[in-house]
Amino acid sequence: MIDTQSIPKLQSQFLDVTYINHKTGQEVTALKNINLSIQEGEFICIVGPSGCGKTTFLNTVIGFIEPSNGSILLDNKKIVGPGKDRSMVFQSPSLLPWRNVMDNVLYGVELQKRITSETRKLAKTYIEMVGLKGFESHYPHELSGGMQQRVNLARALTVEPSLLLLDEPFSALDAQTREFMQQELVRIWSETKKTSIFITHQIDEAVFLADRVFVFGARPGHLVDDIAIDLKRPRELKIKREPHFLQYVDRIWQLIENESAKQGFA
């Protein structure tokens, strides 16, 4: 599936991100020398302890943060700010409370001035895909947390990005809904095959979803390891109990533990 000859979808080259902490006035290095590449159609998960810069990395990819050094290339073009080729599913649903599901899903294309009968049809397709058919005219407050995140996802998909970014989208959900949504995401991804970067601090979530898991370490944020997850698709939740799956979880857990030990707070 992965053609090693082709140009990677996303490349991070010698990426450093430093910023000034406004409270202390000190310079903080959030990311140090990140080199990685992602192929078209891959589902990537980034895991790591808090402070490892995984969210900073995502914010740099979406274009909120400018690299201090190095660069990120998407389809061989340097990322300089937010663009129509990327969209993000946020940790909080971030829906406009005065708009119903349909209008919230259309918000992205509306901002990009691409509302057409075609994009409307697309919104409908994705609403159906995330399992919200029949809820088009409901308002966010009428939906459960899981359903709100489905809207969040449908909104990001409707702009048809070539790269989908997901920033801990299930972290605020209860354990059961979370597992259920993981399963749903696997299904949706198998239908869209969008190149995706998913950030989480839950290792089993990362192993379950990803083709490859990037493990980040803290202070400063750096890439520790890049682990290919060789589990067949389509995946179902029950693989989480299989020894093969647990071995991956264990291995990543070890890596993170070692990193923490280095920091002196194991």
Next chain:
Amino acid sequence: MSKTEMISTTPVKNKSRKIKTKRNTVWISVTSVILFLITWELISYYKLINPLFISSPIKIVEAATTLFADPKYWQHLGVSAYEFSLGFILAMAIGIPLGIFAGWNRIFNSIISPFVSALYVTPKVALLPIIIIAFGIGVASKIVVVFLMAFFPIVMSAQKAMSTLDQNLIKAARSFTASEFQIFKTIALPSTVPFLLNGIRLGLGQGLIAIVVGEMYASTAGIGYHLTHAGQNLKTAEMFVGVVVIAVSGVILTGVIGLIEKRFSSWKPE
């Protein structure tokens, strides 16, 4: 896995329950008002308090029937309504854009904030003598007073609304390449509506005070003028008619705001 089990409440059921409880409390309110009127009438009838001071509900109704049959009284009402509407519309037309712009633009906010904050707490009626000198005892001075009283709550609410914008929404909009203007139009403006309505409600109360005090101080017509005149001539019942007219106007206008609020915040959780 069905979709329905993910919804916690069915909206239809909720609504009917709400109407039911509302009807119950309306009856309690109606009863309390009736009891109050009866007590008032009895106190007046048995002269427990001098009727010259408190009149009585029946006498007030009698006075109202004669006053409302008199076209002169309608003229007074008309003058006051005119002064109030014009002053209030001006306060909204200037206050809302000014407040929103101040909330959006930090530099502009820093320029006007000290004045708005200081004048907000200043009793504007204290400026009446100057306003009368500058604008005369006619309608113009009343319009100015209403404007000044209603203006500040409206400006402050608009400013406040802009400072409480949901940063998550702005972040989401930016990720979709939104321009500043788009963020303003799709997030900032709709977010201000509930705050604005609250400011307008506060402004209404202030405006009504302004109209009465303004007309009491110096004028030749209007409900405040008529009310003062009646009071000075010991026509307590007539004076109370004026008070009731103002109170009822206030209740109606607040009710209208409430309806608008409902219309604009149908998306809000209960």
